[in-house]
Amino acid sequence: MDLFEYQAKRLFGAHGIPVKLGEVARTPDEARAAAERIGCPVVVKAQVLTGGRGKAGGVKLAATPDEAAEKARAILGLDIKGHTVKLVLVDPAVDIATEIYVAITLDRAARRALIMASAEGGMDIEQVAVEKPDAIVRVHIDPAVGLQPYQLRQLAFGIGLPAAHHAAFADLVTRLHNVFEAADATLAEVNPLILTTTGEMLALDGKVTVDASALYRQSALAADRYDGDLTDAERAARDAGLNYVDLDGSIGCLVNGAGLAMASMDVIKLFGGEPANFLDIGGGAQADKVEKALRIILADTRVKAVLINIFGGITRGDEVARGIVAALGNIATDVPFVVRIVGTNAEAAQTILADAKLHSGATLAEAAQKAVQLAAERGAA
Amino acid sequence: MSIYVDASSRVLVQGITGREGAFHTGHMVKSGTNVVAGVTPGKGGQALEGDLAGVPMFNTVRDAVKATGADVSCIFVPAKFAADAVLEAADAGIAVIVTITEGVPVHDMIRVTNSVRSRGITMIGPNCPGMITPGGAKVGIIPANICTPGPVGVVSRSGTLTYEVLHALTSRGIGQTTAVGIGGDPVQGTKFVDVLARFQADPATELIVMIGEIGGTDEEAAAAFVAANVTKPVVGFIAGQTAPPGKTMGHAGAIISGGKGTAAEKIRALQAAGIAVARHPDEIAEIVAGQLGR
Numbered sequence: 001m002d003l004f005e006y007q008a009k010r011l012f013g014a015h016g017i018p019v020k021l022g023e024v025a026r027t028p029d030e031a032r033a034a035a036e037r038i039g040c041p042v043v044v045k046a047q048v049l050t051g052g053r054g055k056a057g058g059v060k061l062a063a064t065p066d067e068a069a070e071k072a073r074a075i076l077g078l079d080i081k082g083h084t085v086k087l088v089l090v091d092p093a094v095d096i097a098t099e100i101y102v103a104i105t106l107d108r109a110a111r112r113a114l115i116m117a118s119a120e121g122g123m124d125i126e127q128v129a130v131e132k133p134d135a136i137v138r139v140h141i142d143p144a145v146g147l148q149p150y151q152l153r154q155l156a157f158g159i160g161l162p163a164a165h166h167a168a169f170a171d172l173v174t175r176l177h178n179v180f181e182a183a184d185a186t187l188a189e190v191n192p193l194i195l196t197t198t199g200e201m202l203a204l205d206g207k208v209t210v211d212a213s214a215l216y217r218q219s220a221l222a223a224d225r226y227d228g229d230l231t232d233a234e235r236a237a238r239d240a241g242l243n244y245v246d247l248d249g250s251i252g253c254l255v256n257g258a259g260l261a262m263a264s265m266d267v268i269k270l271f272g273g274e275p276a277n278f279l280d281i282g283g284g285a286q287a288d289k290v291e292k293a294l295r296i297i298l299a300d301t302r303v304k305a306v307l308i309n310i311f312g313g314i315t316r317g318d319e320v321a322r323g324i325v326a327a328l329g330n331i332a333t334d335v336p337f338v339v340r341i342v343g344t345n346a347e348a349a350q351t352i353l354a355d356a357k358l359h360s361g362a363t364l365a366e367a368a369q370k371a372v373q374l375a376a377e378r379g380a381a
Numbered sequence: 382m383s384i385y386v387d388a389s390s391r392v393l394v395q396g397i398t399g400r401e402g403a404f405h406t407g408h409m410v411k412s413g414t415n416v417v418a419g420v421t422p423g424k425g426g427q428a429l430e431g432d433l434a435g436v437p438m439f440n441t442v443r444d445a446v447k448a449t450g451a452d453v454s455c456i457f458v459p460a461k462f463a464a465d466a467v468l469e470a471a472d473a474g475i476a477v478i479v480t481i482t483e484g485v486p487v488h489d490m491i492r493v494t495n496s497v498r499s500r501g502i503t504m505i506g507p508n509c510p511g512m513i514t515p516g517g518a519k520v521g522i523i524p525a526n527i528c529t530p531g532p533v534g535v536v537s538r539s540g541t542l543t544y545e546v547l548h549a550l551t552s553r554g555i556g557q558t559t560a561v562g563i564g565g566d567p568v569q570g571t572k573f574v575d576v577l578a579r580f581q582a583d584p585a586t587e588l589i590v591m592i593g594e595i596g597g598t599d600e601e602a603a604a605a606f607v608a609a610n611v612t613k614p615v616v617g618f619i620a621g622q623t624a625p626p627g628k629t630m631g632h633a634g635a636i637i638s639g640g641k642g643t644a645a646e647k648i649r650a651l652q653a654a655g656i657a658v659a660r661h662p663d664e665i666a667e668i669v670a671g672q673l674g675r
Contacts, residue, residue, distance in 0.1 A: 109598050111495055143496075181488070211633075212629070214486035243630075245624075245625070257540050258630055258631025259540065259542035259594055260542040260620075260662075263542050265622075265624070266620060266621070266644075270660055311541045313523075313524050315541075343527070343544065365664075
């Protein structure tokens, strides 16, 4: 779960990291009022859960409250990499002398938290990693002993920070690590971390990703969860307890298990089709869940054919078959279904589906080819 | 031969009285696994029924190990108790800990995997189907009826996709030494390289099937390991070629982030290491059959 910049900086502030956090505005008028309260100049910043805001025109300086309103009007509604801007943050402007990068992330391969720092602040760190790999200083944290003072020194000296700022930097990184731990974060990034012209250290921008599996113990963050980037289908699927991702193709997919669901999409693509979605109904799904899943798939008018691929283990083939029959009885549709059910209770499933007008395939490849062909016959691009 | 577990394994189940735990332990018993104990705090001494009748119950893993000599644990406890359960098993001297539980916080797994691995304990999972040595022992939820003993070692980040492959192999009369599901989470107790090393050392394993997916760099690490250390033929598959970046595809670890972890990169790495990569799951068994001369 990604946090907006304003949420990340609020979290930073709560952990004692120096931030100058302004106010969030949903309209140009709110932005003007915020600028009046904060005092100009201000920076109006798009709040979207993606990077590259600056290049997309989502960050603008305003010298007066009226100008703040005008900039907010220009930014609100912008589309930045598929994310519509619905919120702006109005922050006090600061005079930047130096920009630094610091982040704590999960290093999956090392099974440890990794702190990365670079003097090349403000830049896209992935670009720095490619162009100047030596400009990034890395330290791993041993979970048994935690972050150590020598590691903070390695970072500070490693990025060539003047000695006068070492204490403030060590304090900030320690607090950022506290955020990483306390918020069950998989990323806590400050980019840029700045030194102002008066020598003050500030977290100017923040990015935090919280582990979705830990939301049960992060109730405050979970309550603030933003789902405005989800499609209606994705929201309905989430409410039904289904793992679903919207895609642009014409073949709806219903599969049990994430790996098999991805593989089924890949096979569709291999035979010249395009999947309309990723859908994992999970283990042990009952008939009603299957019916709900089919409702979500069929609500997408781009879907020209449906591929159902079930390998029964915990999931029982007969339950899935009952769900298909219920869906066909309750939803008016002429979209053809290709159904392949193997494994637990597959024979019972065949009996239940005997009278339904369905297509089938013995193997996944055969079933996917059939679905691609049916979709093409019905005018899929 | 096999890796990790065999007919002599003495298996304990943590969370044996839960819905999932009871159901799957029943299947473990029915497939001939030597289930020697169950642990549910507060239910020590209770009698179990049905397929589990006769399996003694204990309050703690320490008590269970003392009384039964259990050396393998299978964990079905809810996600918020999973880290504690793994550490309890490790503390009690269990050598192989298999965690089926899905949705365990990643920070818990950073602490736990570092701790148990530093003690030389094998931990499989979390968020995995476990493993099976056909005809020997099943620890987890992989259906036994789609497996048969034979020369192929299987390692995978997936569940049902692995079942597809096991079913296809078995249907062609190609059996398995052991099939290991290492799980779909970002931080796992066991990675591909650990399992590949075991299969390479196992004289009964003639060929290895490796099923990866998008996210992380474990497949790339596995490819480098194969190139340097594995003399047996390896057949690979990577799921998620059509997955969009930035979206979690069901498994918590299956996400392309910052342009890293794509299927294309992983397929390139496998091929560069001399691994035959199947274009779709059905093709895995075809390639294996060809390589084994069946």
